[in-house]
Amino acid sequence: MHGQKFAVIGTGTIGAQVIWQLAKKGADVTGYELYSPGHSRGAAGGETRLFRHMEAEHVEYLPVIGRADAIWKELEKESGRTLRNLNGALMIGSEGSPSTENALAAADRLGSSAKVFTHKEAQKRFPQYALNDDEIAILDTSAGTIFPERTVRAAADAAVERGARIVRESRVGDIRQDGDKVSISVNNETAIYDRVIVAAGAWTSSLLPDMAQFLATRRLLSGWFLPAAGKTIDGILPYMRLDPNYSYGLPTADGLAMKLGVGFPHHLPVTSPDTAPMRISDVDLEPIRAVARDLFPNLDDYPMRAQAYFEAYTHSRREYMNFHPTMSNVFVCAGFSGKGFKNSPFFGELAADTVLGRNLSVPEAQFILDFEHVAKAPV
Ligand SMILES: Cc1cc2nc3c(=O)[nH]c(=O)nc-3n(C[C@H](O)[C@H](O)[C@H](O)COP(=O)(O)OP(=O)(O)OC[C@H]3O[C@@H](n4cnc5c(N)ncnc54)[C@H](O)[C@@H]3O)c2cc1C
Known part of the structure; x- marks a missing residue:
């Protein structure tokens, strides 16, 4: 990690948790947000979300919920x-x-x-x-x-408190990997990073057209x-x-x-x-x-x-948390399928640990990263 630079694109529900976790683990990280952390134009608006331990679809998520809690x-x-x-x-x-x-x-x-x-x-x-x-x-x-806007804001503020930068009201337009480096275009400039985490919610397919097949x-x-x-x-x-x-x-x-x-x-x-x-x-x-x-x-x-x-x-209603199909230094968190909020703190930790090359805090959650095959299921 020493000397490496990380970017998080989108500091909404998941991105705010990712940037907080990366900052907590000592990474040099910058977040980019189209609006401002805690806005209501994506998936995190409406003042309330349900947190539950009960899991009726995928019982293998029970340890994940415990860690998120x-x-x-x-x-x-x-x-x-x-x-x-x-x-x-x-x-x-x-x-x-x-x-x-x-x-x-x-x-x-x-x-x-x-x-x-x-x-x-x-x-x-x-x-x-x-x-x-x-x-x-x-x-x-x-x-x-759960109070969703307040949670997003709290995670983003905590990240900044720990040394992360968040560039607000800025749309990332293009993401390219050239060799080991990833360049992003934002505010008419190009910025270069070692690893980029994309957490752009419902905007993911527009930002990364290769992801549209999964979402x-x-x-x-x-x-x-x-x-x-x-x-x-x-x-x-x-x-x-x-x-x-x-x-x-x-x-x-x-x-x-x-x-x-x-x-x-x-x-x-x-x-x-x-x-x-x-x-x-x-x-x-x-x-x-x-x-x-x-x-x-x-x-x-x-x-x-x-x-x-x-x-x-x-298509499977299980999140896509994996590297981009063709850019090996771009990690994508997307497709939370109407149920990503309750586990968002864990997803943030999982993304941060994965891009930092660390072990997962919940080893049973490895299945989330093996998800590529499920994401490729036809519509
Ligand atoms: C109405 C509704 C009810 C729900 N109820 C529940 C519930 O009760 N319990 C539960 O667990 N889950 C629930 N969910 C699901 C949960 O809210 C979502 O799974 C979760 O919020 C998705 O987070 P996200 O980070 O993918 O998207 P978002 O929170 O939308 O974050 C994406 C962020 O990326 C930013 N962005 C996008 N493109 C760019 C760009 N080019 N450059 C910079 N920034 C960009 C956006 O501005 C946004 O802030 C609900 C969802 C909805 C919509």
Whole structure:
């Protein structure tokens, strides 16, 4: 590492964690950000994200979540800021469905921090939710809400505090490797680095066209709903409802409204956030309104606010964390597929350790780096 220079392109959710980790490990690192750390135009906006230990899709991520949790506490201590509120979250699933079976297996592994409720018990304990007859609930007592903009900002500020530089409001236009060196063009100049980490979220395919084969860029909507007249949502918990009726939601920090979102089939395909339509039509809103109507007896079904965000998905829905297909000194972190926030501190550490040639803190997480074959699966 001695004398080597590193650049991180994009200091959003993942890039801010990467630059903090590199700075912590003593690297000479510069970050470039199109806007400013903590902005809301990419994947990190909307004030809340779900943190959960329960894993219904890929149970092999359980040790990863544990490590992310530990790094989160470290960042909170270092930054002096509260970045999460872990008051519990519900996972709702149809009895016997494959994702519910996975969730129950994860609950088993989590032990006393996960409590399983039958349909009848769940309806009694969580009357804010109108569950289908075949649905059960699992309470993940150590899950809860992440404050995403604040987290990105805290990691970026902590990196700068440790000696990193962040060049804000600057778009990196071109990345090329020539021999061992990587050149990037930014602000009408060329800068040369030994290693470049790209964490450009939904902009990745525009910046690195070779990555487009692995990624699908989507516009995601969030809708915020107030209680209906005379109703209350006091004490409502964040939730995730598993397939086949996937949706998720979190109360706002003041507890007065509920933010809701739906799954991949409802996300608009876009080329890039730069050119994506930002107008949200009534047709666009309908799937989220249907969740408010069907699952929440106490919510008004017309949102008080709706907002668009952008995310890149891989075809397998597992992140691409690997070197660029043709540039061996460019490491790409992309395709977090609608679930990258909760593990972002770990992904930052993994990227930093990999480019520094160090062992991973969680050896079982090696599978994340062996992911190339999954990313190459056809659309
Ligand atoms: C609506 C929504 C809800 C979600 N809910 C959850 C949840 O509850 N739990 C969870 O774990 N995950 C959730 N996710 C997923 C999670 O938020 C994303 O996986 C994660 O934020 C992706 O991070 P990223 O770093 O790839 O992208 P971003 O955070 O968007 O960061 C990319 C950054 O790169 C910058 N950039 C791009 N191009 C350039 C360039 N050329 N030069 C310089 N800078 C550039 C951008 O400005 C941006 O800051 C959700 C996502 C969305 C959109």
